[in-house]
Amino acid sequence: MDDDSSTTETFAELKTRSLGVSDVAQIAAGTGLAVYAMWVGILQPGFRRVPLKLQVPYIPASKSQVRNVMTLLKGRKGDIVDLGSGDGRIVLEAHRHGFTPAVGYELNPWLVYLSRFKAWRTGHHRSVSYRREDLWKVDLSKCKNITVFLAPSVLSLLQKKMLAELPDDALVIAGRFPFPDWTPCRVEGLGVDRAWAYSIDVQRHKTKTASNSFTKAEETT
Numbered sequence: 001m002d003d004d005s006s007t008t009e010t011f012a013e014l015k016t017r018s019l020g021v022s023d024v025a026q027i028a029a030g031t032g033l034a035v036y037a038m039w040v041g042i043l044q045p046g047f048r049r050v051p052l053k054l055q056v057p058y059i060p061a062s063k064s065q066v067r068n069v070m071t072l073l074k075g076r077k078g079d080i081v082d083l084g085s086g087d088g089r090i091v092l093e094a095h096r097h098g099f100t101p102a103v104g105y106e107l108n109p110w111l112v113y114l115s116r117f118k119a120w121r122t123g124h125h126r127s128v129s130y131r132r133e134d135l136w137k138v139d140l141s142k143c144k145n146i147t148v149f150l151a152p153s154v155l156s157l158l159q160k161k162m163l164a165e166l167p168d169d170a171l172v173i174a175g176r177f178p179f180p181d182w183t184p185c186r187v188e189g190l191g192v193d194r195a196w197a198y199s200i201d202v203q204r205h206k207t208k209t210a211s212n213s214f215t216k217a218e219e220t221t
């Protein structure tokens with residue numbers, strides 16, 4: 001009985017007491033520490049050798065985003081590669097849609113383990129693979145279907161790598177953020193779930209035409 005009344009009193013006191021400066025400072029310090037621990041222990045391990053400007057945090061694609069990516073891949077077949085595959089959801093879904101081999105490249109080891117676990121739990125572990133590799137070092141010369149969900153700052157650099165390496169018949173799908181200098185051949189969805197499809201053949205042709213007309217303009221001036 002005594003215990004009950006003292007607990008009730010404590011709760012009543014907590015309810016009525018306004019937060020003091022030291023309470024706020026403690027909460028802020030606790031939150032900061034939790035965020036820091038999360039960054040150092042879970043998110044950052046993958047980025048140790050990646051320059052700061054190329055680091056992209058983990059944000060999983062929404063269900064609608066995954067659906068939009070799959071819609072843009074309709075009619076395509078063969079291999080699929082997700083660059084920065086996170087928890088592996090795009091790779092897994094693409095494999096469910098018939099793409100094989102389905103490969104995810106991810107720097108964060110925790111996310112690679114999680115992806116493998118999810119593939120094992122759903123019975124796809126023999127048909128999909130997740131590799132702990134830096135996407136900038138992946139040879140894209142044989143990839144036909146590529147998906148990315150990366151930060152805009154990184155996408156401008158990735159355009160160059162893709163134009164230099166991908167075969168003409170490759171299709172690139174970007175989720176959430178479009179490639180800054182490319183023209184999509186199709187767009188699916190709205191807002192943050194939107195996805196853009198780019199034909200490498202068309203893009204390469206446009207880039208060549210643009211640089212030819214620039215050279216001609218320079219010659220005539």
Ligand SMILES: C[S@@+](CC[C@H](N)C(=O)[O-])C[C@H]1O[C@@H](n2cnc3c(N)ncnc32)[C@H](O)[C@@H]1O
Pocket residue numbers: 046050054055056057058059060061082083084085086087088089090105106107108111133134135136148149150175
């Ligand atoms: C925005 S998340 C997208 C995750 C997943 N593709 C999805 O759609 O749910 C970007 C992912 O790229 C990974 N990443 C960033 N830079 C990378 C790099 N250089 N090589 C491999 N993975 C990278 C991050 O660790 C993160 O998991």
